[in-house]
Amino acid sequence: xxxxxxxxxxxxxxxxxxxxxxxxxxxxxAGGGKRVxxxxxxxxxxxxxxxxxxxxxxxxxxxxxxxxxxxxGYHVVDPTVLMAAPVATVAEAPxxxxxxxxxxxxxxxxxxxxxxxxxxxxxxxxHRACLPRMGFIARFQNRAAGVGFAAVNRGxxxxxxxHVEPAFRRQGVARYMVRGIADWAAQNGADTFALAVTQANxxxxxxxxxxxxxxVSVYHYREKTR
Numbered sequence: 001x002x003x004x005x006x007x008x009x010x011x012x013x014x015x016x017x018x019x020x021x022x023x024x025x026x027x028x029x030a031g032g033g034k035r036v037x038x039x040x041x042x043x044x045x046x047x048x049x050x051x052x053x054x055x056x057x058x059x060x061x062x063x064x065x066x067x068x069x070x071x072x073g074y075h076v077v078d079p080t081v082l083m084a085a086p087v088a089t090v091a092e093a094p095x096x097x098x099x100x101x102x103x104x105x106x107x108x109x110x111x112x113x114x115x116x117x118x119x120x121x122x123x124x125x126x127h128r129a130c131l132p133r134m135g136f137i138a139r140f141q142n143r144a145a146g147v148g149f150a151a152v153n154r155g156x157x158x159x160x161x162x163h164v165e166p167a168f169r170r171q172g173v174a175r176y177m178v179r180g181i182a183d184w185a186a187q188n189g190a191d192t193f194a195l196a197v198t199q200a201n202x203x204x205x206x207x208x209x210x211x212x213x214x215x216v217s218v219y220h221y222r223e224k225t226r
Contacts, residue, residue, distance in 0.1 A: 002060060002217040004156060005082050005194055009035075011130040012151035012158040022049040031121035034078065034221055035196075041065050056222045066222065074222035081205065082217040084194035087157060087186045089212040091193070094180035098139055101184055105135045105147075112137070112147045116163030126161070132188045138164075138177050145173050150181050157185030159195040174207060 016030035020042060029037030038057035045064045056074065058066045102109060110123060126133065126149050133151035137144055146164035150157050159181055164173045182193045193213070197204050205215075 001084070002082075004154065005084060005217055006059060006219075008153040008156035008158050008194065009082070009196060011153035012133070013125055013160055014128045014130075016124070016128070022046075022051070024049070024051055024053075026051070026053060029121075030124065032125040033122060036125055038221055054224045057219055058222055059219045060217060069222040073225045075225055077221040077223045079199040079220040080196050080218065081199055081215045082194060082196050082219070083205070083208050083213040084156075084192055084216045085211070085213040087182055087190045087193040089193075090179060091182035091186045092179035093183045094176065099177060099180035100137050100139065101134045102137055103134050106137070108144050109135055109137050109147050112144060112165065113161060113163060115165070116147075116161075118161050118163065122161065134184060134188075136177065136181055136184070138173060138180075140168055140171070140173060143168075146177055148177055148181055150185055152185060152188050152190045155190055156192045156194055157182070157188070157190035159193070162195075174204075175211065178208070178211060 013035055015027035015036040016032070018025050018027040023041060023043030023046065025040045025042050027037055027039065034055060038055045039051060039053040040057050040059070041062055045062065047068055050068055056069055105123065113123065126135065129151040130153050136148045138146040145168040148162040149160045159178065162174065162177065185193055195208065197208065
């Protein structure tokens, strides 16, 4: 499952360009964040081939790579958990017009994402994602309350870029959105619903756990100390 989840993570949130050199996939994220910019080991680790790249994503079973990067002065950034569940465990059909699927994103979606720190470079990542893909906007109390994005790869739906407006937090909006997005995923070929969340984001991890999702894999970044 872990390998399939990483494949889905890469397909649903892809870099602008990548090439594999000497057992490493080196990515150009075009400003879209660490996930699409990090170098990833794809083969057997050989210290002689370790490139001098600024950022690596370290996955399970890559302890030798992790130790080599530590020795070179790279520090750990954003330990992250992959969480997953059968899509039927999470999915619940939303009420009419309360969670609207919209693609390409409307101006109001782009504005809400921008308020959450998700700017044009990350929107470009969404446009590169595999099909099926979809953006969502939640409406509560006749106002736009939140946005999210999901795409499906080989039966695994990945949720990305979930943002709830501050005025609507702690009101069940995020829970409602996740359930509704999972319902869309179920209707679009997914049997598994998954996402990545930083270990430090305890409230989000608690929410996803309450929805029946389990922590199934981990990764972290190693960034060169400047």
